[in-house]
Amino acid sequence: MSDAPVVVAVERPRRRRLGRYVAGKVGGALLSLGLIAVLGFLLFRALPGDPVTTMTRGRPVSAAQIAELEAAYGLDRPLIEQFWSYLADLARGDLGMSYTFRVPVADKIAERVGPTLLLVGTGTLLAVALGLWLGTRSAWRRGGRFDKAATGVALGLWSVPTFWLGLLLLSWTSGLFPSGGITYPDTPPDFWSQAVDTAHHMVLPVITFVAVVYAQYQLVMRASLVEELSAPHLLTARAKGLREDQVLRRHAVPNALLPTVTLVFLHLGLVVSGAITVETVFSWPGLGLLTFEALRGPDLPLLQGTFLVLAAAVVLANLAADLLYRVLDPRVRAS
Amino acid sequence: MSLLRVRDLHVRYPSEHAVRGVDLDVEAGETLGLAGESGCGKSTVALSLLRLLPRTAAVSGEISVDGEDVTTLNWGRLRALRWARASVVFQGAMHALNPVRRVGEQIAEPIRLHDPTVTAAQARARVADLLAQVELPAERARAYPHELSGGQKQRVMIAMALACGPRLIVADEPTTALDVVVQAQVLDLLSGVVAERGIGMLLISHDLAVLARVCGRLAVMDAGRVVESGPTGRVVAEPAHPRTRALVAAFPAVGEPRHRRAPATTGEPAPAGVDRVGGELLRVEGLRVRFGDTVAVDGADLDVRAGEIVALVGQSGSGKTTLARAVLGLVRPDGGRVLLDGRAVPARGRGLREHRRQVQWVPQDPTSALNPRHRVADAVAEGLRVHRVPGDHAALAAAALAEAELRPPERYLPALPHELSGGQRQRVVIAAALALAPRLLVADEPVASLDASVRGEILALLLRLRARLGLAALVITHDLGVAWTVADRVVVLRAGRVVESGPVERVLTDPAQAYTRSLLAAIPRARWASRPT
Numbered sequence: 001m002s003d004a005p006v007v008v009a010v011e012r013p014r015r016r017r018l019g020r021y022v023a024g025k026v027g028g029a030l031l032s033l034g035l036i037a038v039l040g041f042l043l044f045r046a047l048p049g050d051p052v053t054t055m056t057r058g059r060p061v062s063a064a065q066i067a068e069l070e071a072a073y074g075l076d077r078p079l080i081e082q083f084w085s086y087l088a089d090l091a092r093g094d095l096g097m098s099y100t101f102r103v104p105v106a107d108k109i110a111e112r113v114g115p116t117l118l119l120v121g122t123g124t125l126l127a128v129a130l131g132l133w134l135g136t137r138s139a140w141r142r143g144g145r146f147d148k149a150a151t152g153v154a155l156g157l158w159s160v161p162t163f164w165l166g167l168l169l170l171s172w173t174s175g176l177f178p179s180g181g182i183t184y185p186d187t188p189p190d191f192w193s194q195a196v197d198t199a200h201h202m203v204l205p206v207i208t209f210v211a212v213v214y215a216q217y218q219l220v221m222r223a224s225l226v227e228e229l230s231a232p233h234l235l236t237a238r239a240k241g242l243r244e245d246q247v248l249r250r251h252a253v254p255n256a257l258l259p260t261v262t263l264v265f266l267h268l269g270l271v272v273s274g275a276i277t278v279e280t281v282f283s284w285p286g287l288g289l290l291t292f293e294a295l296r297g298p299d300l301p302l303l304q305g306t307f308l309v310l311a312a313a314v315v316l317a318n319l320a321a322d323l324l325y326r327v328l329d330p331r332v333r334a335s
Numbered sequence: 336m337s338l339l340r341v342r343d344l345h346v347r348y349p350s351e352h353a354v355r356g357v358d359l360d361v362e363a364g365e366t367l368g369l370a371g372e373s374g375c376g377k378s379t380v381a382l383s384l385l386r387l388l389p390r391t392a393a394v395s396g397e398i399s400v401d402g403e404d405v406t407t408l409n410w411g412r413l414r415a416l417r418w419a420r421a422s423v424v425f426q427g428a429m430h431a432l433n434p435v436r437r438v439g440e441q442i443a444e445p446i447r448l449h450d451p452t453v454t455a456a457q458a459r460a461r462v463a464d465l466l467a468q469v470e471l472p473a474e475r476a477r478a479y480p481h482e483l484s485g486g487q488k489q490r491v492m493i494a495m496a497l498a499c500g501p502r503l504i505v506a507d508e509p510t511t512a513l514d515v516v517v518q519a520q521v522l523d524l525l526s527g528v529v530a531e532r533g534i535g536m537l538l539i540s541h542d543l544a545v546l547a548r549v550c551g552r553l554a555v556m557d558a559g560r561v562v563e564s565g566p567t568g569r570v571v572a573e574p575a576h577p578r579t580r581a582l583v584a585a586f587p588a589v590g591e592p593r594h595r596r597a598p599a600t601t602g603e604p605a606p607a608g609v610d611r612v613g614g615e616l617l618r619v620e621g622l623r624v625r626f627g628d629t630v631a632v633d634g635a636d637l638d639v640r641a642g643e644i645v646a647l648v649g650q651s652g653s654g655k656t657t658l659a660r661a662v663l664g665l666v667r668p669d670g671g672r673v674l675l676d677g678r679a680v681p682a683r684g685r686g687l688r689e690h691r692r693q694v695q696w697v698p699q700d701p702t703s704a705l706n707p708r709h710r711v712a713d714a715v716a717e718g719l720r721v722h723r724v725p726g727d728h729a730a731l732a733a734a735a736l737a738e739a740e741l742r743p744p745e746r747y748l749p750a751l752p753h754e755l756s757g758g759q760r761q762r763v764v765i766a767a768a769l770a771l772a773p774r775l776l777v778a779d780e781p782v783a784s785l786d787a788s789v790r791g792e793i794l795a796l797l798l799r800l801r802a803r804l805g806l807a808a809l810v811i812t813h814d815l816g817v818a819w820t821v822a823d824r825v826v827v828l829r830a831g832r833v834v835e836s837g838p839v840e841r842v843l844t845d846p847a848q849a850y851t852r853s854l855l856a857a858i859p860r861a862r863w864a865s866r867p868t
Contacts, residue, residue: 233433236433239385239423
């Protein structure tokens, strides 16, 4: 990538260079995670709203009771003291207790990670496949009817608000699919019934998710392939006697995929947090919905926890993109 | 029957009639040279032979390759003909190879494509065989293009072209961007293959000396037409057409007294100006520059006197560009010193800025050196702004353009780079350097990317600037002809060390070192002893 140092013909054992590269990238990721931990603490303290006021809303409470609650949650202590105990707890892997759910934040997050990964994973796979396929076809017949239609539709869907599209789909399919949740409570507990019921619940959230995000993969792939299609080495491939589809399949698409793969991974971290709206509209019990619920408090420990997890996903996805690109592109390996 | 027969070939692009009635013949065992400047249509001819032109090109006329009429073949038969019976060595192997595939795979690809019965193991053996023919070790098959040098990439390209045993090879500028020694090796390799296999070759180049070294017959193209053709000796010795004469004159013969300080120019003849050489201006002492574990410059000494033109010659990778960058203060030396007027160049701060003003750089390729969205006026005045030179920048820029002989300057000031020719762009770059009233120009291959007819003009400009302004220059080049044409002294660099230095007349006619002799021997020497001027 662009930040890789340009070294002029340095003869050095490959493994040592690789080790240094990986160590650099991992070190950078760890530093980002540390900064995120600090930011997570400060950011939510700057939010409007007071947790104790929200907890006691609608109930007659005395000033003494409020003070007692604040003391119980440690909110009366100076900010710097709260910060140090937050860091100390974090170092031990303790994310604190949720104010609203009254269970450890770590447990709550662990419970919600599965559904989010299921939804986001399925959605991303479908969006990437659809986007790459449409992008390739668009670039191949650039300026043609297919290209114009596909690019127009993708851009249109991309600009649609997620929650609005979700509600629209719900009203159009009226009752064909469940309107929320992950399973019905009365489904038999055996694996197959549960799986079929979950799949049934997933249809609308996944369609909504895919519809809104596939455009970026399509446009990136289209742009990347359009650029690759003017590469002089494709003329060599044609002169060798390859058919046009072989030129595309063997030389143009694989090369165009390189920058696209990186972008897919960079986006991967973001889509986890991007699921917030979809999960909220369809009451999907994942991390996104949990974040939304935590924001209402504000449930500070829970917010810190989800923020950490979502931000860590971005950092890890970036790290994966950096390392993967090195594996895929021999030119990066050399530098 | 000829391997290649082209009759009355016309190629029309929507905006341009690029090829206007070309006839060519190549027989088995023969190499035909096709010469011409950029834009004369020679590459279009090459691509039309295998119908590789874009869809927008309309081709008419007769093209027959190895007895097959290419213009009427259906796509299936055409694909079968491509590479198996006629292959292409493309210009710039850097871009003609897929950057992310191993070169072995790329050589094997046409073998298995044209004969599906070949197994992967057989293909690997054939690749090793082909690499041996182009004198590359078999394990290079596992390399990626960027891991190879320019000459090695060109060898891979040639191995690839031979993969299916073609009857005809079309080589489009196969040695452009290679240094003289590697160029000589690649040309020998190509002519060896033609002689050994009894196949035909169409060799395309803008460099008549390259063609003269290899080809039995020459055809010279200009504006889409063949303006002159015949046996190489006759065409080169008695060029009939003005275009041929210009091409012959553009590549001076080293050692020929009439070409000494006499670049081919249609303007006023270049004055010698040797009498203006003064005291020492620049001195480089024991300079060492390292990149990681690679020593690029290894204890080089050099000096340039005021008003003197010194040529720094050497092969690619000899460290000449790094040395130049150290002189400009762009690279900090790891050892040794660079002195201007006897004072060491400061490593940072105002002193370094002042040094950079006095020593100006003229880069190799004016097209990539100029910002395509900056007008000439901005490009020339940029240095004035950066160095906060007092005065009217517009007037200074106009004066610099006039100095670089773009007259009247008002006509060029509002132009964008793409509206100018290659030679005009190089003059703009030189004007940008002159605007700062430098004392030394460092020109890195100042004419390598220019057409034959403008090379002489730019070299003559350097000589006139020296005569008018007493401007000293360090000219970096791999082309000894350039050194012979403009320089007073020459410094030969090899692997970061100075091998030999001295007056041009002595070093280039009676070299003391074997290495200098081998550089001189590698120059493609046309067989012209005397020629009309």
